[in-house]
Amino acid sequence: MQIRAGLIGAGNISETHARALRAIPGAEVVAVCGANAEKVGRLCREHGGAAYHDFQAFLAHRPMEMVIIGSPSGRHAEQGIAAARQGLHVLTEKPIDTSVERADALISACEQAGVKLGVIFQDRFKPDLRRLKQLIAEGLIGKPILVDARVKWYRPAEYYSQSRWRGTRGLDGGGALINQGVHTVDLLLWLLGDVVKVQARTAAMLHQIETEDTALALLEFSSGALGQLQATTAAYPGYPRRVEITGSKGTIILEQDRIVAINLRTPYQGPISSEVADQNPSTSSPVVSDIRGHQSAIEDFILAIEKDMTPACDGREGRKSLALVEAIYKASGQR
Ligand SMILES: NC(=O)c1ccc[n+]([C@@H]2O[C@H](COP(=O)([O-])OP(=O)(O)OC[C@H]3O[C@@H](n4cnc5c(N)ncnc54)[C@H](O)[C@@H]3O)[C@@H](O)[C@H]2O)c1
Structure with missing residues (x-):
């Protein structure tokens, strides 16, 4: 299918797009x-396309x-709503926005305009x-009991100083949890279902940012399983x-x-890993140079447009991790 896309943003991740x-x-x-x-x-010189600075002219x-x-x-919903009103399908980066209220407005605007809405959580496409x-889902590990998720990443001071919106309450909506940890929040919800109870602490331990660079959460899933999440x-x-x-x-x-x-109690006979690991240096950098995950997410979205289907991670799916992130911030007293 021939599909012509406009990129909103021209920074780090738009290059990946x-x-x-x-x-x-x-x-x-x-x-x-x-x-x-x-x-x-x-970006236009390297990848094609007309350059715009005026958002309405671009739309x-x-x-x-x-x-x-x-x-x-923090601009995703507002810009997505404007695009939907012009009849454009909207695929946004994670998180869907920084407030559930604005995410809901985006979901409604896309439904009203009859356009597709997708949220890029590329992990959902990775083979392993x-x-x-x-x-x-097949019950290999039986009834889930305990989950331990550790996102012990590092970003140098320049990560925050060179893109001044990062780590701000207004445009990032928080720090390490909503920006980096959200991938794993989405993964846990996708794998294990809803979370019904949360306890949490967040703090800025190293970086000079107004939000957190370190977050800890205790989670109780609707299945009864317990979990802990560390994101830094x-x-x-x-x-x-x-x-x-x-x-x-x-x-x-x-x-x-x-x-x-x-x-397992009964030794597992099947293969352990099916794939070579993702080549991205995400432990220490925001650059997504291995584009395979993003390519799969965009291909899935284009297929949804072509066949009039729901994208694998639509607005309602993409909203779930933001709702849990908000609950964690609330439990920690950060919001
Ligand atoms: N899926 C992933 O693995 C992944 C990886 C990195 C970033 N992201 C997401 O992509 C988005 C951008 O992150 P990035 O690392 O590319 O950031 P960046 O700072 O490199 O790029 C942001 C872009 O937005 C523009 N911009 C800056 N301030 C603005 C403002 N106030 N209003 C409007 N536009 C503004 C900048 O000019 C730039 O083009 C974030 O939502 C982030 O969570 C996703």
Whole structure:
């Protein structure tokens, strides 16, 4: 299918969007809108598309069927609503926004306009994570008992100082939890279902930011399983994400994006990991150079447009992690 996309934002992740779009047959970048003229110009030169600084003029660009939002998180809903009102399908970066109230307004605006809404949580497309979901759903580990999720990442001071919206209450909505930890919040909800009770602490331990660089949460799932989540950008030099899920029949361990152990009472005969790990340096950098996850998310969204289906992670799915992040912030006294 021929699909023409406009990019909102021209920073770090919009580069990933441009590269991923170019890897998809029939897809192209036709317009780019951002605050920094130099970055917009560079993206257009390298990947094609007309440069815009005026958002309304960008939205009027035609032919253009969809936008991909890679702007600061607190602008996602407002910009998505404006795009939907112009009849454009909306695929936004995680988190869907920084407030559930605005996320709901975006979901309604897309429904009213009859356009698709998707949220990029690329982990949902990674082979080992899909397999992990299937194994848990098939009952391989039995009834889930305990989950231990550790996102002990590191970001240098420049990560915050070079993009001044990061770590702010207004545009990031928080710090390490809503920006970095949200991938794992989404993963836990996707794998294990809803969370019904939360206790939490957050703090700025290392970075000079107004929100948290370290968050701890105790979670109770509707299944009765208990969990703990650690998310930080202050753990030098940064360690691969580790998720350990124990059930009544044994334990599965995920490191980075690979299943590294399946330890069951009845020895497991199948393969452990199906894939080479994601090549992104996410433990210490925001750059998504291995575009495979993003490419799959965009391909899924284009297919949803073409076949009039629901994207794998639509607005309602994308809203879940934000709602839990809000609950964690509330429990910690941060909001
Ligand atoms: N899926 C992933 O793995 C992943 C990775 C990195 C970032 N992200 C998400 O992508 C979004 C952007 O992150 P980034 O790392 O590309 O940030 P960035 O700072 O590199 O780029 C942000 C872009 O928004 C523009 N901008 C800055 N301030 C603005 C403002 N006040 N209003 C409007 N536009 C403004 C900038 O000019 C820039 O083009 C965030 O929502 C982040 O959570 C997702």
